[in-house]
Amino acid sequence: MQTPETSTVTTSRYTTSHTLFERSKKALAGGISSPVRLLFPERLFLREALGPRVWDVDGNEYIDYALAWGVLILGHCHPRLVEALRRQAERPQIYGAQHELEYEAAERVQRLVPCAERVAFTSSGTEAVQLALRLARAFTGRNLILKFEGHFHGWVDSVLLSHHNTSEELGPVEEPRAALCSKGQVPNASENVITAQWNDLLSVQRVFAKHGSSIAAVIAEPVLVNSGAIMPEPGLLEALRRLTQDYGSLLIFDEIITGFRIALGGAQSFFGITPDLATFGKAIGGGVALSSVVGRKEIMEQIAGGGVAFGGSYNGNPVSLAVAMATLDELARDGGAGLRQANALGSQLMEGLRSAAKDTGIPLLITGFGTAFSMHFTTRPQPRSYRDTLHDDKVALATFLRLALEEGLLLLPDGRIYVSPVHTERELHETLRAARTVFQRMR
Ligand SMILES: Cc1ncc(COP(=O)(O)O)c(C=O)c1O
Structure with missing residues (x-):
């Protein structure tokens, strides 16, 4: 069984989060309410959230693609x-x-x-x-x-x-x-x-x-x-x-x-x-x-x-x-127009990420559907089952996630992206711009 590893703590951009985690560890078992959350890069403590965006305790803003592990189908505070x-x-x-x-x-x-x-x-x-x-x-x-x-x-x-x-x-x-x-x-x-x-x-x-x-x-x-x-x-x-x-x-x-x-x-x-x-x-x-x-x-x-x-x-x-x-x-x-639009917007995001990765020479596959998809850093064919995903490049994913966070994108730690009806064209364009920067930095 692969257990959550503690992610490496890097820059001062997250100082307050790091401090709060130290305090949390003294009261809360493991410092966390669900151990998979330890897989997020940095010890991010979130404080505010609205629609498709969240803010951490250091004041950094993110477009939220984690959406509480898929719970927030209408974003925050609808x-x-x-x-x-x-x-x-x-x-x-x-x-x-x-x-x-x-x-x-x-x-x-x-x-x-x-x-x-x-x-x-x-x-x-x-x-x-x-x-x-x-x-x-x-x-x-x-x-x-x-x-x-x-x-x-x-x-x-x-x-x-x-x-x-x-x-x-x-x-x-x-x-x-x-x-x-x-x-x-x-x-x-x-x-x-x-x-x-x-x-x-x-x-x-x-x-x-x-x-x-x-x-x-x-x-x-x-x-x-x-x-x-x-x-x-x-x-x-x-x-x-x-x-x-x-x-x-x-x-x-x-x-x-x-x-x-x-x-x-x-x-x-x-x-x-x-x-x-x-x-x-x-x-x-x-x-x-x-x-x-x-x-x-x-x-x-x-x-x-x-x-x-x-x-x-x-x-x-x-x-x-x-x-x-x-x-x-x-x-x-x-008639469910919001969900249909969210799935269409998510499909555009999948396509945009694919071409940004291709343009920058990063081997990336994206699988799933518009409102729930995953990034696979791999040169292998598209995964068909769980065992195929074991070959994904985990180091590349961890680098992507850490840089994406710096560029204002919050994804799930396994490279999963959730999209909701409150994500708009504005988030789409901002995300693709940020992802292009991340891919260039990765190279
Ligand atoms: C497909 C699926 N089934 C069951 C569960 C368990 O749900 P819960 O975390 O609410 O107990 C999850 C949670 O992520 C899930 O994704």
Whole structure:
């Protein structure tokens, strides 16, 4: 397992951030609330944010392409979300009993998401995935889950497997093993999971030929955003749909990133493949803690009287749902025009970055879609699966990220870029100008 390394601290441009990190370390375990944040270059502490921009505690301004790891689908402090939050702040924060916002929010999700015959609200993506897997196991009476290498489905024992492991840990491509990712993880978690390679249908067929009648579900990020933003090749999702149906297994799309981002109805509406269950998080709340499991009625109804245990003190809390409703209404405005424009602007940015790199002689591949894509510094062919990304030049990426920060661009530490409807032509031009400077400096 590759663990977050502490990034090198460089210049005085970030002095206050560095000082605050030293203080933070004395109170907060590891000085951080989520260890992947240690991967950002410098010990950046952010203080202000508005729309597509953020400011750090030293007063440096950045165009924000990290967007809280994809949560902020409408950027920072969107007026409609702030208003919803303000209104709800003067009302009860939580009832712990039924209330009207629950079905109102669920109805909005139903209208947008093809597979959402029923909706259940949870608080984090990790929890949503847990519920989806439990529903699938209960419904099929089977235990095994097929997941793809490099796909991330949360940090709990049962799914934190074969994520960012080394190829040695993952085993031979033809016979991979579900590799643990953390010390302290219960070792037999891996016994319930079988892995396959993204964009390699043969590797999936091999697993089904051997274990098909024991597989409860196949779970996948419909676009592998968490390991290099790798699109499914034509026919892959269709084949997963067919294969799971043939063997009586369920298909689960983990849409925690693609949901309300690649299209209003998520990847399932974008690619026209309807899974049995899907999980949503991040964008659904626009900035508040909210996630959701949606799916076929008979599978979902197991949670009330069907014997599938499910709970959570904060499930369906009014604050999260009020902001989620404002988010979904804003995204759905004019038939989803804002999201379409954001994906178009992001595609322009992908193209602009490609040509800036080419002009300056930097070997760069960009994969993904307009509002979520990744940079790969490599001379190899386009990556098709997680293992291909292991050959990317990590030193070049780290240099790019550090220089990009100096030029006012905040990206995710793995070279991922999120674009939202609040990014405009102005951000596009500023970014391409800055990226050209960075590529020249890299050379
Ligand atoms: C595809 C996917 N599934 C699940 C999760 C876990 O979500 P959370 O961090 O809200 O627990 C994430 C988080 O990044 C994710 O990207």
